[in-house]
Amino acid sequence: EVQLVxxxxxxxxxxxxxxxxxxxxxxxxxSFSMLxxxxxxxxxxxxxxxxxxxxxMYYSDSxxxxxxxxxxNSQNSLYLQMNSLRAEDTAVYYCARVHFYPxxxxxxxxxxxxxxVTVSS
Amino acid sequence: EIVLTQSPGxxxxxxxxxxxxxxxxxxxxSNNYLAWYQQKPGQAPRLLxxxxxSRATGIPDRFSGSGSGTDFTLxxxxxxxxxFAVYYxxxxxxxxxxxxxxxx
Numbered sequence: 001e002v003q004l005v006x007x008x009x010x011x012x013x014x015x016x017x018x019x020x021x022x023x024x025x026x027x028x029x030x031s032f033s034m035l036x037x038x039x040x041x042x043x044x045x046x047x048x049x050x051x052x053x054x055x056x057m058y059y060s061d062s063x064x065x066x067x068x069x070x071x072x073n074s075q076n077s078l079y080l081q082m083n084s085l086r087a088e089d090t091a092v093y094y095c096a097r098v099h100f101y102p103x104x105x106x107x108x109x110x111x112x113x114x115x116x117v118t119v120s121s
Numbered sequence: 122e123i124v125l126t127q128s129p130g131x132x133x134x135x136x137x138x139x140x141x142x143x144x145x146x147x148x149x150x151s152n153n154y155l156a157w158y159q160q161k162p163g164q165a166p167r168l169l170x171x172x173x174x175s176r177a178t179g180i181p182d183r184f185s186g187s188g189s190g191t192d193f194t195l196x197x198x199x200x201x202x203x204x205f206a207v208y209y210x211x212x213x214x215x216x217x218x219x220x221x222x223x224x225x
Contacts, residue, residue: 101152105213113165
């Protein structure tokens with residue numbers, strides 16, 4: 001059974017840092033690209049960052065330069081290092097497994113349960 | 122970048138009724154690579170449909186997807202109590218804003 005379990009969320013002050021983790025099991029983690037999606041309270045879904053393979057990282061404009069996505073295939077884990085946090089980063093952060101269509105774009109076939117990040121003084 | 126616009130924002134229906142949700146893209150979606158997700162309160166999104174019309178594993182056949190180009194539809198043939206939720210469409214890194222299906 002595929003499982004994705006996020007951790008690391010919490011309350012942090014504006015300008016602070018936080019590192020999210022996503023522990024994967026039930027599949028060959030190294031064979032799949034992964035990404036982070038967030039959802040602000042009462043709002044919709046927003047793509048944050050993707051890691052394609054091990055070396056290609058992509059970021060939304062809203063987090064570029066502040067967030068860093070990474071993975072450790074030996075630990076079956078995905079990470080999101082979040083620096084210079086702002087109030088507008090407050091959201092539930094989900095990790096999700098990427099499934100590519102033949103053309104190269106994708107859908108998300110498994111999601112974690114999410115971890116809440118609250119940025120407030 | 123494609124913008125996905127979902128309508129209506131809220132759909133009020135009774136159990137047993139048919140639900141028709143729309144997702145319109147600002148430009149043609151390549152190869153109809155559009156997905157639909159269901160999200161219940163306090164839960165993560167769940168994949169329902171990919172490639173516009175293929176049901177994901179374990180999804181009941183009352184859920185169906187259709188459409189091509191810029192216009193896509195998610196249909197729930199007969200609403201069950203557990204189907205009242207928010208539904209999102211997605212292409213590449215873009216999500217629609219969601220349609221809430223609520224009990225009338």
